[in-house]
Amino acid sequence: MLFVILAPLVLAPAALAVPSNRRRPLVLLAGALLHAAGVAALFASPPPPRAGAWLAFDPMAKVTLLTTTVLFLAAAIYAQGYLARRKDRDNRVFVGGLLLLLAAMTTVALSQHLGLSWVAIEATTLASAPLIYFNHNARSLEATWKYLLICSLGIALALLGTFFLALSGAAPGGPRSLLLDDLIAAGPALSRPWVRAAFVLLLVGYGTKMGLAPLHSWKPDAYGEAPGLLGALLAGGLTNFAFLSIARVFQVTRAAGDEAFARDALVGLGLLSIALAAVFVVGQRDFKRMLAYSSVEHMGILALGIGLGGGAAGGAFFHSMNNGLTKGVLFLSAGNIHRAFGAKTTDEVRGAARRLPVSGPLFLAGFLAITGSPPFSPFFSEFAILNGAFGAGRFLVGGLFLALLAVIFVGMATTVLAVVQGDPGDAPRVPDTGDSWLTAAPPLALMVLVLLLGLFLPQGLRDLFGAAAQLVGGRWD
Template sequence: MFFVILAPLALAAVAFAGPSQARRPLALLAGAVLHLGGVAVLWVTRPGPALGGWLELDPLARIVLPMTSALFCVCAVYAQGYLKRRPDRDNRVFVGGLLVLLSAMTVVTLSQHLGLLWVAIELTTLSTAPLIYFDKTARSLEAAWKYLLVCSLGIALALLGTFFLALAGAGPGGPRSLLLGDLTRAGAALSSPWVRAGFVFLLVGYGTKMGLAPLHSWKPDAYGEAPGVLGALLSGGVTSVGFVALARVLQVCSAAGEAPFARDALVGIGLLSMALAAVFMIGQRDFKRMLAYSSVEHMGILTLGLGLGGAAASGAMFHTVNNGLTKGVLFLTAGNLHRSYGSKRVDDVRGAARRLPVSGPLFLAGFLAVTGSPPFGPFFSEFSILNGALGGGRWVVGALYLAFLSIIFVGMGATVLKVVLGDPAGAPEVKAHGDSWLTAGPPLFLMAVVLLLGLFLPRELASLFDAAAARVGG
């Protein structure tokens, strides 16, 4: 278990110390492959808790850790082609920062101690903020600072929430540690007012990291200015581990008898996020900012499913995988389009299917998948959440959910179709940036996996989604 945490850190040290600009991306690929191999071993052997119970491969970790590792490995392959086309930029910080991010995401996923989890979440912020400034433009600098300041403020509030949960366990029989096992075993002995206060602060803190509305202000700028490979990891990886952190908090609230309070808050903020995304998706002229609002939407879907519980919570676990992989397709292909046209404005980009015969159609396929079109995986996970809402008698929630999904499909489709279809003649062009197997192959692979998850879901995975939902009180 320690291998998957320490191997990326060791390769990060190699990347920071290595003098060769050309060979440094190989450290990124090596770290990704070693991490994926280590995760595969963990998934098969299912080791017990480590570090005195601070780290554990529980059902939620068995879902999110392989997804983030696979996404990172695909992005590492893509980065070989991307960084080769950017010899004008020093890649030392970029490669080293991504490897530190991989280690931090691993710790968040495995952590069973709320203090350790908080430290690792903060490390994901610190390791990625400098990478947003990779293009070294005024807009990317502004986006990096906004991301750092807003997320750090959110994490500071999450720290207060963590302190409040510690105080909740300081009553009769306490004080207790911040280990999830100790807090959940305490159950009703936890102080309800402190549990509620802790949940509110942690929802705001980790909700900021996920980019839930109205805590999303950093997302459009950061996703719009970050390189496509970083956008894929932020939207598919970092937000997913933020969801893991929120699920751990709900686990404590459920044990303390505060599940109704917590779930109502999750349903409310989930619907608000979808509503805001629907508003800003209409008439969006920047396709990378459009993907940022799509991320706000899907974090809302995850939070909504978690709040509804039951079949919806199991669907949210499935949707974590689908969203992470589909966002990889969209951000990597969006990066290819941006480089080929030298612009991310819809007014400048048209006919992408002709100019980039792999990335253009993939961008369209990614749109269809992420908006819940069959037969792709997200259709089935989103349908599971709807089924959970209607099966639980939440008719108004189900109706709003469908309405927001419909509006987003129309708004996002209008932007994507303008980008993909039409005649590219007369549009700006950077001739050296066409499709290659290193930049078009990775998103094609991810798209195939997303399609496969829609066509066939192994029984073991379905059982794992149910087990993870049950663990958090679903």
């Protein structure tokens, strides 16, 4: 189990040591392949759970790691083509940082100790912040500063929340531990007021990292200015781990008997995020910022799914995988369009489908998938969440959710169609930026995966989502 953390961690300094800017991206590919092999080995022979262990391969870890390792592999292949074209930039920090990010994210997934989880989440912020500054201009600097400051504030509040949680079980006879199993086993013996305060702080702290409204303000800036490759890993990978951490804290809150309060908070923040995304997506001319608001929306959907519980919780875990893979398609193809036009607003970009025969249509297909059009897989997970809402008699919540999804579909469609359709004509053009195998095949492969998951969901994955949902009191219908 340690292998999947250590492999990228050891390769990161190795990447810093490689002198050649041209060969360095190969280290990234090696890290991605080793990580994928490690995760596959874990699935082939899952390590037996041990009491008191700080790391465990539980169902939630399985769902997030599976998504991330596929996404990271696609991103690493894409990086070979992308970084080869960015000879103007030293990629030392970029490659090293991505590997550190992978190691930190894997630690979050496997960690059963809430203190260790906190350290690992903070590490993800520190590893990813310098990467946003890859383009070394004033705009990316501003985005980096906001990301670093806002996420550090959030993470500091999360630390306070972690301390509160430790204190709730610190009474004589309490668990006196931050291990998930100990806290859940102690259940009602935990001090209720501290658990509730801890849940609020941790929801705010990790919610900042996840990008739930109103704590999302760093997101459009960071995703807008970061290379598409990094946007894919942040929106499709990192946010899932913040979600996973919130789900773990929810497990403890639920065991302590404060379930109703926590569910209401999650449903409220979830709906607020979707509503806010709907407001800002409509009329958004910058297509990378539009994707950032779409990410806010989908984080809201995940929170909503866990908050509603029942079949919606199973849908939420399925959706975390679908959102991760589809965001990969969208950010990688948006990155290609951005490179080819040297611009990212609908004022200057049009006719992407003609100039980029693969990335343009992929951007359109990714948009259809992420907004929940059948037969792509996000349709089925969003449907499961909606079904859960109506099944539980929450007609107002379900109705609002459905109405907001429709608004977002129309809002995003306006921007995406303006980018993809039409005649590029005299739109700005950057030489040597067309679709190549290395930059077009990875998003295409992810898109095929999203389609296949929609057409046929293997029984193994269904059981996995069910097992993950069971941890937060839900099920897979």
